Amino acid sequence: MSVPVSQMWTTASYVLRQRLAGRKQYPLVLMLEPLFRCNLACAGCGKIQYPAHVLKRQLAPEECFQAVEECGAPTVAIPGGEPLMHPQIGEIVEGLIARKKYIYLCTNALLLEEKLPLFKPSKYFSFSVHVDGEREHHDFSVCREGGYEIAVRGIRAALGRGFRVTTNTTLFDGADPNSVRRFFDEMMEIGVESMMLSPGYSYDKAPDQQHFLGRARTRRLFRAILSNRRPSWKFNMSPLFGEFLMGRRNFACTPWGMPTYNVFGWQKPCYLLQDGYADTFAELIAETEWSKYGTESGNPKCANCMVHSGYEASSVMYGFGSLRGFFAMAKAYVFTRYKDDYAKALLNEPVKPVHSYNPLVQINPAGETQA
Numbered sequence: 001m002s003v004p005v006s007q008m009w010t011t012a013s014y015v016l017r018q019r020l021a022g023r024k025q026y027p028l029v030l031m032l033e034p035l036f037r038c039n040l041a042c043a044g045c046g047k048i049q050y051p052a053h054v055l056k057r058q059l060a061p062e063e064c065f066q067a068v069e070e071c072g073a074p075t076v077a078i079p080g081g082e083p084l085m086h087p088q089i090g091e092i093v094e095g096l097i098a099r100k101k102y103i104y105l106c107t108n109a110l111l112l113e114e115k116l117p118l119f120k121p122s123k124y125f126s127f128s129v130h131v132d133g134e135r136e137h138h139d140f141s142v143c144r145e146g147g148y149e150i151a152v153r154g155i156r157a158a159l160g161r162g163f164r165v166t167t168n169t170t171l172f173d174g175a176d177p178n179s180v181r182r183f184f185d186e187m188m189e190i191g192v193e194s195m196m197l198s199p200g201y202s203y204d205k206a207p208d209q210q211h212f213l214g215r216a217r218t219r220r221l222f223r224a225i226l227s228n229r230r231p232s233w234k235f236n237m238s239p240l241f242g243e244f245l246m247g248r249r250n251f252a253c254t255p256w257g258m259p260t261y262n263v264f265g266w267q268k269p270c271y272l273l274q275d276g277y278a279d280t281f282a283e284l285i286a287e288t289e290w291s292k293y294g295t296e297s298g299n300p301k302c303a304n305c306m307v308h309s310g311y312e313a314s315s316v317m318y319g320f321g322s323l324r325g326f327f328a329m330a331k332a333y334v335f336t337r338y339k340d341d342y343a344k345a346l347l348n349e350p351v352k353p354v355h356s357y358n359p360l361v362q363i364n365p366a367g368e369t370q371a
Contacts, residue, residue: 002194002234004123007075007102014074015320025256025285027073028313031271033262034059034092038082039110042142057263061091067261068101070281075102077128077258079271084111090118097124104128106168108142112154116161126164126193128236129155133169133183141172155190165192166236172200173217176351177224184233194236197222198308199245214304215295219247220346227343229336237308239332240315245306246338249315253294253302256285257313269293271309273301 011028018026035058036050059067068076076096083089084107096103106128119125132141135148158165167187171180187195199218222245235242243249255270265277266284270293278284294302294310302310319329 002236006123010074010102011316012320015316019320025254025290027071027257027259027281028316029075029077029258030068030071030073031258031260031309032059032064032067032076032078033080033260034064034078034083034086034089035263036081037085038080038108039085040082040108040142040144040147054263058086059261059263061088061095064092065095065099067266067281068096068099071259071261073101073259075104077104077106079106082108082111084115089115093119093125097122100124102126104166106130107154108147109151109154110147113157116157116163119163121162121164123164126166127155127158128166128168128196129158129192131155131167131169131183131187132171133175134179134186137175137179137183141170152190155192159191167192167195169195169197170200171197171221171225174351175221177221177347178351180225181347185230188232188234194234196236196308197225197242197245199306215306218245218304218306222246223340223343224346227338227340229338231336238312238315238319238329239336240319240329241308241312243332244311244315251311251314251318252296253305253310254314254317255290255293255310256288257317258309259284272305272307 015028035055037055037058078089078092083105086092089105093103093105101124103125104127105125107130109127109129109131112127112129129151130142131148131151132138138148138151139145155165155167169180169183184195199222222242226242226246240249240251244251255273258271259281260267260271261281265279266281267274268276268278268284268288269290273293278287291297293299295305318325320326
């Protein structure tokens, strides 16, 4: 199994309760950002481009617990910034485990070995380590040489102490499908529980705006990567979301499925777009004009988006929304190879080489930004 049976059952029973209650807009995963600070300056990320006074802010544990209880989602992802830089991150995770939430702490792993003593292994807790592919591609993506080795060392250390460990990989234009598939083999050999994938989203503030994928190129790339797959590969995402990325299915965006809470409040409408904030989760749901978002809305900001924070919830809700959806989901769990001769041919096509580092965004060995 790519995730524990208890977690799958908790999610399934939660979704069914929402449907029986007649709720159409409900959250599956809370994206809880306790801070925006980071010890990397990735060229494709817009999260650290805030002024210094904002980067100094952080959520108190009590604020995190209140948001989790207010939202009610069974799963909590803790992105950032770099959550391990929060001085009370151990207390935050401990409090969420006590509330029996399934937690994915997203980290670049630069501090992972150092911070491991703050945590205890639990079925409710997983480190989600950001690794964007094989060594060269990952180091380019995070704008730091040696970043891959540090991430792998952190993964091995966490596994050695009995923690659940997954990986989180964002793919951009120019990704080599063969390299990504070799990367899957590497992660499985190391022993990670499962892997999550997503195409990159074009943050307005991201330094590198040239290498985000459009929808057609996303489908082509993920068809090449995820077809004809090895039985050993385990993915921490809905199989129907994988089919969506491959172009086998089409879903409408459900931005309320993974709401975001951070130092500004409840972010409208989703993790990736900032069109204002709400003071409460109820206000977020009631007052956000959801029809203005998603590919079908015509909003240019949403035109090329296929990321998990908008569409994985859609795939899960489809899977539990009808008998047809349920059987499609069950079939996708059982038949995982996706034999595809055309996808094999795509693997033989030439790929643009990994480009050089952005000279404007570099990180020195001490973890400080250099202009």
